[in-house]
Amino acid sequence: MFPQDPNEDTEWNDVLRKFGILPPKEEPKDEIEEMVLCLQKEAEVKPYERMSLEELKEAEDDFDEADRKAIEMYRQQRLQEWKCLQRRQKYGELREISGEQYVKEVTNAPEDVWVIIHLYRSSIPMCLLVNEHLSQLARKFSEAKFVKASVNSCIQSYHDRCLPTILVYRTGEIKARFIGVAECGGMYLKEEELEWKLAEVGAIESDLEENPKKDIINMMTLSMQNISVHENINTKSSDVLKPHII
Secondary structure, eight states: OOOOOSSSSHHHHHHHHHHHSSOOOOOOOHHHHHHHHHHHHHSSOOOOOSSOOOHHHHHHGGGGGHHHHHHHHHHHHHHHHHHHHHHHHOSSEEEOGGGHHIIIIITSSOOOOEEEEEETTOOOHHHHHHHHHHHHHHHHOTTTTEEEEEEEHHHOOGGGOOOOEEEEEEEEEEEEEEEEEHTOOTTTOOOHHHHHHHHHSSSSSSOOOOOHHHHHHHHHHHHHHHHHHHHHHHHHHHHHHSSSOO
């Protein structure tokens, strides 16, 4: 015997429902009611939320005081979204600049924009590695401005030991600097390590939760501690072995 449909409209199912053997019969969904609810939900959206910034300005007199306040907040939100969009269209890549463009592109950049500039020399392998990483980070963090400049076009007689040099600007001032191979992260620098450095100074908003180099730093610290312990033990041992002169 095949099981009956519990929603089937039969006298037997009614008896089973009466004694609680079957669950109550499911009521068919009213399509008209669903449509009404959908229309009511759409009606809750304020008319100004469908308007462009120009349309908002033209229709401003048609709204009451409460709506005007809401419109102003909405307008500011839209402006911020527009600015972010403009930045993404403007930045998003590691651009080459010359020494003559330095003031315009870096020092005089918009006050709300972080600028990361890499002074490099193409004959230095570490500089090429940093350029490669910055190029990827520029795509990932398009709200920041990433530029590079050949050091020969900016500073005369700049020593190789100071390269790579990464300078981080905001509001025309240097907020952070990484000078030389060690400060930039070492010869085996990884992209996420450079990302962490820039995030630490506030230039970008990274989703990294901890320093990617943390394990290496911990190993180095532990190694230094072990060396110190061994030196102390060796010193004490040598003191014991020294002849005592009375």
